[in-house]
Amino acid sequence: MMPTEHPEHYRSGFVSLVGRPNAGKSTLTNAMVGTKVAITSSKPQTTRRVIRGIVSTEDHQLILVDTPGLHRPRTLLGERLNDLVAETLSGMDAVAMCIPANEKIGPGDRFITEQLAQLNNTPVIALVTKVDTVTRGVLADQLVAVQQLGEELLTPDSDEGFVEIVPVSVKGDVQVDTVVDVLTAYLPQSPPLYPDGEITDEPDDVMVAELIREAALEDVFDELPHSLAVVVTEMEEREGQPDDEPITDIYAQIYVERDSQKGIIIGKGGAQLRSIGQRARKSIRKQLGTSVYLDLVVKVAKEWQRNPKHMNRLGF
Numbered sequence: 001m002m003p004t005e006h007p008e009h010y011r012s013g014f015v016s017l018v019g020r021p022n023a024g025k026s027t028l029t030n031a032m033v034g035t036k037v038a039i040t041s042s043k044p045q046t047t048r049r050v051i052r053g054i055v056s057t058e059d060h061q062l063i064l065v066d067t068p069g070l071h072r073p074r075t076l077l078g079e080r081l082n083d084l085v086a087e088t089l090s091g092m093d094a095v096a097m098c099i100p101a102n103e104k105i106g107p108g109d110r111f112i113t114e115q116l117a118q119l120n121n122t123p124v125i126a127l128v129t130k131v132d133t134v135t136r137g138v139l140a141d142q143l144v145a146v147q148q149l150g151e152e153l154l155t156p157d158s159d160e161g162f163v164e165i166v167p168v169s170v171k172g173d174v175q176v177d178t179v180v181d182v183l184t185a186y187l188p189q190s191p192p193l194y195p196d197g198e199i200t201d202e203p204d205d206v207m208v209a210e211l212i213r214e215a216a217l218e219d220v221f222d223e224l225p226h227s228l229a230v231v232v233t234e235m236e237e238r239e240g241q242p243d244d245e246p247i248t249d250i251y252a253q254i255y256v257e258r259d260s261q262k263g264i265i266i267g268k269g270g271a272q273l274r275s276i277g278q279r280a281r282k283s284i285r286k287q288l289g290t291s292v293y294l295d296l297v298v299k300v301a302k303e304w305q306r307n308p309k310h311m312n313r314l315g316f
């Protein structure tokens with residue numbers, strides 16, 4: 001078979017959208033990708049990435065990636081956080097920091113910007129989202145504030161700040177294409193990294209497992225940062241539901257290494273597990289677009305990280 005030809009100037013690469021909860025990341029991702037959100041999941045050696053969407057044209061392929069952890073800093077401290085940021089954002093060609101136009105810059109935005117300052121060679125673009133919700137005057141003030149945020153925290157040693165600041169609104173489709181163009185400009189020349197056939201609009205169980213893992217880590221990262229794996233054992237749309245009320249039934253197992261860790265995940269009277277389940281359900285629902293029934297079981301797989309048999313079962 002002939003290899004598919006691509007123009008020499010073709011660009012392809014990874015961009016991560018970061019920003020505090022509700023900043024508009026998912027909505028913008030969906031708008032850039034179009035109606036069909038391609039969800040897939042890749043596992044390079046270093047990082048487990050969740051790909052939220054791929055924007056493909058004749059000239060470029062922009063792969064939008066989620067970085068679990070960064071926007072959920074509650075329990076993360078010091079070095080571990082540095083590692084996490086370096087790990088999750090390594091290999092990105094650019095990072096886009098989303099800041100809503102209609103909310104004052106707060107501690108969450110400042111926190112994330114400070115973390116991004118550690119990325120030495122990765123361009124960081126600021127996207128000021130939801131501009132339809134504010135007047136021109138408010139937007140102008142916010143653009144100034146964002147610029148100052150970048151100068152102060154992103155590049156404290158120089159006044160460079162964000163490499164670009166782009167206002168955007170999904171409502172009314174204001175500048176969504178511009179955002180794609182701006183992000184694409186930072187991708188390296190390369191043939192498409194994902195062949196067309198590999199992209200699916202079927203959300204797969206790996207992606208769901210990753211969302212559950214992310215939900216669990218939010219609360220217990222300090223206690224068990226790496227000793228946690230999730231396997232989805234069953235995932236099916238429930239039969240007999242009305243078309244407009246689909247429910248996906250999901251059965252998943254959370255694996256930890258020790259009995260003591262099992263206790264942490266389950267919590268007093270099961271409270272911790274319930275809260276993990278609630279959070280996971282919310283993000284899975286958002287991805288699948290259906291209601292979600294989620295059954296979570298916690299299991300101990302002794303030293304699973306070092307045991308090849310376990311690792312295979314866990315999909316590593």
Ligand SMILES: Nc1nc2c(ncn2[C@@H]2O[C@H](COP(=O)(O)OP(=O)(O)OP(=O)(O)O)[C@@H](O)[C@H]2O)c(=O)[nH]1
Pocket residue numbers: 019020021022023024025026027028071129130131132133168169170171
């Ligand atoms: N008016 C308006 N609302 C928007 C726009 N973009 C997003 N929203 C709304 O803002 C809310 C948050 O958007 P999301 O895309 O879920 O934000 P997110 O950053 O993915 O949130 P997390 O998943 O919690 O991190 C939703 O209610 C969206 O409908 C926009 O351009 N204009």
